[in-house]
Amino acid sequence: xxxxxxxxxxxxxxxxxxxxxxxxxxxxxxxxxxxxxxxxxxxxxxxxxxxxxxxxxxxxxxxxxxxxxxxxxxxxxxxxxxxxxxxxxxxxxxxxxxxxxxxxxxxxxxxxxxxxxxxxxxxxxxxxxxxxxxxxxxxxxxxxxxxxxxxxxxxxxxxxxxxxxxxxxxxxxxxxxxxxxxxxxxxxxxxxxxxxxxxxxxxxxxxxxxxxxxxxxxxxxxxxxxxxxxxxxxxxxxxxxxxxxxxxxxxxxxxxxxxxxxxxxxxxxxxxxxxxxxxxxxxxxxxxxxxxxxxxxxxxxxxxxxxxxxxxxxxxxxxxxxxxxxxxxxxxxxxxx
Amino acid sequence: xxxxxxxxxxxxxxxxxxxxxxxxxxxxxxxxxxxxxxxxxxxxxxxxxxxxxxxxxxxxxxxxxxxxxxxxxxxxxxxxxxxxxxxxxxxxxxxxxxxxxxxxxxxxxxxxxxxxxxxxxxxxxxxxxxxxxxxxxxxxxxxxxxxxxxxxxxxxxxxxxxxxxxxxxxxxxxxxxxxxxxxxxxxxxxxxxxxxxxxxxxxxxxxxxxxxxxxxxxxxxxxxxxxxxxxxxxxxxxxxxxxxxxxxxxxxxxxxxxxxxxxxxxxxxxxxxxxxxxxxxxxxxxxxxxxxxxxxxxxxxxxxxxxxxxxxxxxxxxxxxxxxxxxxxxxxxxxxx
DNA sequence: AAATATATCCGAAACGTTTCGGAATTTCTC
DNA sequence: GAGAAATTCCGAAACGTTTCGGATATATTT
Numbered sequence: 034x035x036x037x038x039x040x041x042x043x044x045x046x047x048x049x050x051x052x053x054x055x056x057x058x059x060x061x062x063x064x065x066x067x068x069x070x071x072x073x074x075x076x077x078x079x080x081x082x083x084x085x086x087x088x089x090x091x092x093x094x095x096x097x098x099x100x101x102x103x104x105x106x107x108x109x110x111x112x113x114x115x116x117x118x119x120x121x122x123x124x125x126x127x128x129x130x131x132x133x134x135x136x137x138x139x140x141x142x143x144x145x146x147x148x149x150x151x152x153x154x155x156x157x158x159x160x161x162x163x164x165x166x167x168x169x170x171x172x173x174x175x176x177x178x179x180x181x182x183x184x185x186x187x188x189x190x191x192x193x194x195x196x197x198x199x200x201x202x203x204x205x206x207x208x209x210x211x212x213x214x215x216x217x218x219x220x221x222x223x224x225x226x227x228x229x230x231x232x233x234x235x236x237x238x239x240x241x242x243x244x245x246x247x248x249x250x251x252x253x254x255x256x257x258x259x260x261x262x263x264x265x266x267x268x269x270x271x272x273x274x275x276x277x278x279x280x281x282x283x284x285x286x287x288x289x290x291x292x293x294x295x296x297x298x299x300x301x302x303x304x305x306x307x308x309x310x311x312x313x314x315x316x317x318x319x320x321x322x323x324x325x326x327x328x329x330x331x332x333x334x335x336x337x338x339x340x341x342x343x344x345x346x347x348x349x350x351x352x353x354x355x356x357x358x359x360x361x362x363x364x365x366x367x368x369x370x
Numbered sequence: 371x372x373x374x375x376x377x378x379x380x381x382x383x384x385x386x387x388x389x390x391x392x393x394x395x396x397x398x399x400x401x402x403x404x405x406x407x408x409x410x411x412x413x414x415x416x417x418x419x420x421x422x423x424x425x426x427x428x429x430x431x432x433x434x435x436x437x438x439x440x441x442x443x444x445x446x447x448x449x450x451x452x453x454x455x456x457x458x459x460x461x462x463x464x465x466x467x468x469x470x471x472x473x474x475x476x477x478x479x480x481x482x483x484x485x486x487x488x489x490x491x492x493x494x495x496x497x498x499x500x501x502x503x504x505x506x507x508x509x510x511x512x513x514x515x516x517x518x519x520x521x522x523x524x525x526x527x528x529x530x531x532x533x534x535x536x537x538x539x540x541x542x543x544x545x546x547x548x549x550x551x552x553x554x555x556x557x558x559x560x561x562x563x564x565x566x567x568x569x570x571x572x573x574x575x576x577x578x579x580x581x582x583x584x585x586x587x588x589x590x591x592x593x594x595x596x597x598x599x600x601x602x603x604x605x606x607x608x609x610x611x612x613x614x615x616x617x618x619x620x621x622x623x624x625x626x627x628x629x630x631x632x633x634x635x636x637x638x639x640x641x642x643x644x645x646x647x648x649x650x651x652x653x654x655x656x657x658x659x660x661x662x663x664x665x666x667x668x669x670x671x672x673x674x675x676x677x678x679x680x681x682x683x684x685x686x687x688x689x690x691x692x693x694x695x696x697x698x699x700x701x702x703x704x705x706x707x
Numbered sequence: 708a709a710a711t712a713t714a715t716c717c718g719a720a721a722c723g724t725t726t727c728g729g730a731a732t733t734t735c736t737c
Numbered sequence: 738g739a740g741a742a743a744t745t746c747c748g749a750a751a752c753g754t755t756t757c758g759g760a761t762a763t764a765t766t767t
Contacts (some may be wrong), residue, residue: 034487036753047717054757062715079487083424084753092420094468102457104668108651112432113450115737120439124471129433130490131468149372150416152466288655314445318625320657331441373723382746389725399745421723424752 034079038116043072055080062266064260086153088293091344094129095119095341096154098145100161102132106313108259110314111330115160115182118334126342128155135162146171152241156341160180165226179343183228185353192344192352194337198228201358202235203242205280205308207322210361212244213369214278214306218251218269220262220290222282230280232310252275255286270297270305277305277369284309284325290366292321302367312361320362328358372415380409392417423490431466432456432678433491435482437498439469445596446622448667452497452519455671459707463679465492472499493678495519495657495671500562502568513679517674520565521692524580529681529689531674535565538663538695540579542617542645545661545697547580550706551643555588555606557599557627559619566591569619569647580672592623599626607634607642608667614642614706620648621653621662628656628702639704649698665695 041048046065054061054069072078086092097119100123101112112121133148145168147155155161156178161170164184172179172193181193209217219236222229233252240247253269255262262281270276270293281287287309299305300320309316312327336354343349374392378385383402389408406522409415423429438449460467472483486494493515494548499506499522510528518530546554556573570589577584584654590606592599599618607613607630608618618624624646628638636642638658646653649664673691680686688703 038753044611047721048754049717049756050715053716056755060715062669065715074744079484081424081490083490084722085755087418087420087424087724088755090722102454104451104454104458107447107451107454107668110444110450113447114441114444117439117441120469120471121441122740129468129470129485132457133466134457147416148466151419153418153420169620219397314642317654318652318656331444349440366632375723384745385724386726386749387745393725397745402745419724421752422725424723424754425754637748649713 034081035073035076035105036081039076040069040072040078040207043076044069056298058239091155092153092225093127094131094152094154095123095338096149096155096157097132098135098150098159099132100135102135107178108315109283109311111313112161113312114330115337118331118336119158119333119338121331122335122338122342126338128338128342129158129254144168144171146175146177146356149177156180156345158337158341159184164227165225178341180341182333182337182343183226185227186353190344192340193353194333194335194340194354194356195228196328196358198231201310201328202280203239204231204358204360205310205326206236206239206243206245207309208362208366209278209280209306210245210327211367212278212306215245215246215345215369216273216276217245217278218248218253218273218276220253220255220265220269220279220281220286221255222257222286225267226257229282236280246274253280255283255289257283257286259289259292260287262286263293264289265292266293270294270299278366279305279307281309283308284311284313284323287323287325287361288315288319291323301357303370304349306366306369308360308366317363324357324363324366325361327361332356371418372410372413375530377406377409378415380385380413381406395700410432411632416544426501427490427547429490430464430491431468431491432460432675433486433489433494434467434469435472435494435496435499437472439472445652446620446648448648448650449498451667452671452674455668455673456675457671458668459672459679460674463675465561465675465679475638481505481508483512483642485582486514489514493517493682495674495678496521501564502562511671515678517678517681519670519674520563523633524689527681528679529691531670531677531693532565533569533670533693533695536572536575538647538664538665539569539617541695541697542647542663543573543576543580543582545699545703546615546617546643546645548644549615549703552582552706553585553610553613553615554582554615555585555610555613556617557592557602557606557618557622557623558588560590560591560593563594566619573617585610592620592624592626593617596622596626596629599623600630601626603627603630604633607631607636615703616642616644617642618646621648621660624660624662625652625656628660637704640707643706644701645697645703652671653698656701661703662698663695663698665700666693669693 037048037051040051054066160182179191183195253263253265287307294305309323309325312325316323316325340354374385374388377388391403426549498521518529520532531681589604594600624644631642645662646662651663652661677691
């Protein structure tokens, strides 16, 4: 493969001049620059990013640490949307992305920080990894610029993007209360998730705001999966037929709840109103279409990338970026009779 | 950041020895190796992959060229599934992935081949890019190991993975014919897509096999989008009420057809049977659930990665890998009355 | 014409590895 | 105990860039 040396030889100049010509420095004659560029094109020269990065001490790549890149992660398109947003912004800024494997066994000996350091990524975006993951903590303790999705950690070199999960959940409860519901249950995710805590907080705040009773035993975990949520909802609804509405901490779980309701012969929304969270693609396609709290996951990715580049260029002190969410009323909620 | 030199100094040996110790060569004393490893751990050494790759002439990374990484690409989870499969295999083999931006404007001056050469990826997997894309052709003409998804190009250094689209389509037609349908239309993708050609071929072969008449004007393009397919199907069904079944070249388009049928007051499957292609997540969640030709997109990604590594390690002459597909009968097809 | 400024170029070091060829020491073989 | 073999180590070059500090030639100023 052609190198800068080859060009230098052909053009009869030094490698210094070639380098400076190709990189647009001003101290090179217009004619020689033309000649060098011409030769570069002819011999199909492409600069070696490795060599360049080695001396420049940055790679123009940002790392991606995501746990949802598994076969079943495809059902909710959240991971994908975020990735797309990141890709969009990074692409426009000339950064490439490298995907690190967190799932597979082989690399499991290497910590995330090690992966980042070896590849010399300029920064890293983390998604779907539990807050107390020891490997993740190692990253905070290192000095790698980092932004988290939906995990609130702040630092000189780390920030996060999220939505206002408390307020989003309150929107859901308000909507349900306005429809006359008072016996409202909640299917939450799991305790290790930050968003679960926040959404529960919003649920409870919303309930007291509306003057409704909170039944702690009506708040159960569905592990963010359709199946677990279905099982949990089945028991819940069977044992407590007075429940008329369920707020779910994710759309996927809401689908599970719909299934449970179906198995119990409950009509939706006639016998049971449901509101989900996320607004995944499935939400609007399923019948009846799911009322949900929509968050713009593409935008979250986009903003995460923006925030990261700001952190690593030190152009901004900001470390957290909140995205709006929005209640989308569809067909799974109706007036309580 | 700690380098191999630092270790050498602390251990009182040469960098050569450190390198060889850390890389498991046999010509280093067990004790010194232990000592070196110990020091490496203490000072948190991580090898600089850039420097290593520079001399080793390979990066242990494979590039990803995908066009579907855009906001609306999320509806069908195909791109994501393939990516997941690739990631799975590459991860298990110690390769990392780098995502190249094909969508965004900034990098558009750089050709794909240039991107690959600059980053010195060991190989590249291409997905969703039209066969006659000039940038893509440049890759075939280069010597970059490459495997395509659903684009049949063979070469010393390029191969592809696909499914038997002809046979898959024939399965769909056979199924429809068995149900007594004879007035079968087809919504195809677009002419630049290899799979469109194949699926059409399968459609036609299936029709003659079953002794059914092909109406060329009943074969229209839906551009692989829901909306275009809906419009096309609307006109088709309105002008030709005798059509009792439609075969769609993608599930997303099948959804559009369902919508068109709904708008025309046609019941599915009572008045119109539909079979899709792909088996995206939506297919099984929509009501009525979509009968479709399922292809294992995760597996396609997995096999693509496997094939690529075989090509670049030159361990195999194989250049094409076909994946099975399967008819999944759900609720959008029924006996013709 | 001397002094100064400007334009254009270059040599060499540096980035952090791997690896070739060989050297020094120890152990084995007969 | 001499030669052969094995063990353990090292120096230096190489990979392909960027960049610092200067050098040379030409143009401008006084």
